[in-house]
Amino acid sequence: xxxxxxxxxxxxxxxxxxxxxxxxxxxxxxxxxxxxxxxxxxxxxxxxxxxxxxxxxxxxxxxxxxxxxxxxxxxxxxxxxxxxxxxxxxxxxxxxxxxxxxxxxxxxxxxxxxxxxxxxxxxxxxxxxxxxxxxxxxxxxxxxxxxxxxxxxxxxxxxxxxxxxxxxxxxxxxxxxxxxxxxxxxxxxxxxxxxxxxxxxxxxxxxxxxxxxxxxxxxxxxxxxxxxxxxxxxx
Ligand SMILES: [Zn+2]
Numbered sequence: 001x002x003x004x005x006x007x008x009x010x011x012x013x014x015x016x017x018x019x020x021x022x023x024x025x026x027x028x029x030x031x032x033x034x035x036x037x038x039x040x041x042x043x044x045x046x047x048x049x050x051x052x053x054x055x056x057x058x059x060x061x062x063x064x065x066x067x068x069x070x071x072x073x074x075x076x077x078x079x080x081x082x083x084x085x086x087x088x089x090x091x092x093x094x095x096x097x098x099x100x101x102x103x104x105x106x107x108x109x110x111x112x113x114x115x116x117x118x119x120x121x122x123x124x125x126x127x128x129x130x131x132x133x134x135x136x137x138x139x140x141x142x143x144x145x146x147x148x149x150x151x152x153x154x155x156x157x158x159x160x161x162x163x164x165x166x167x168x169x170x171x172x173x174x175x176x177x178x179x180x181x182x183x184x185x186x187x188x189x190x191x192x193x194x195x196x197x198x199x200x201x202x203x204x205x206x207x208x209x210x211x212x213x214x215x216x217x218x219x220x221x222x223x224x225x226x227x228x229x230x231x232x233x234x235x
Pocket of ligand 1: 122191
């Protein structure tokens with residue numbers, strides 16, 4: 001299990017792109033986007049990606065006149081822009097309204113087993129798993145479904161798991177206006193399971209503890225209630 005500091009210290013400055021990809025390292029908490037990332041409309045992006053994906057399939061020798069294949073480039077392009085990578089666009093960030101914590105619930109609130117589908121940015125194959133998040137209200141609460149929506153927003157990007165974990169934590173802190181946030185991401189990477197080393201048993205767990213969750217008592221309670229087992233909290 002890696003701490004935020006360890007995750008952030010793993011900078012790939014002296015590694016080649018191949019090494020970065022194989023080691024699944026990343027360079028920043030923010031998704032690396034160009035300034036002109038949204039200069040094209042979604043429709044323009046879909047048209048462009050359709051052409052490029054057509055060319056990829058064509059290069060592989062596939063017969064794009066075949067009835068089964070001819071719709072694929074457009075289908076993939078639409079899926080990229082409108083669904084699985086829609087979280088790249090800040091316009092799609094879920095609005096979160098804060099409510100008064102009227103019933104004075106001041107213990108931790110855990111939303112566990114949130115279904116995760118994301119995409120490895122080194123191989124463009126799925127990362128599948130679950131996310132547990134917790135927060136302690138500082139006088140405000142947000143709707144439970146907003147927590148899921150926020151997780152899905154950051155998941156719908158080409159990602160590495162460490163960055164995804166930190167982005168979810170930062171997004172929650174911003175939405176809740178509280179530092180007392182914890183996140184666990186427990187996932188399987190298909191680039192590890194279905195190709196390369198082909199290990200179908202290994203999973204990757206990343207964590208982010210902030211504020212009160214850095215205290216042993218809070219951390220232990222969160223881990224116990226999410227069924228994450230007894231984990232050495234000296235990490
Ligand atoms: Zn990968």
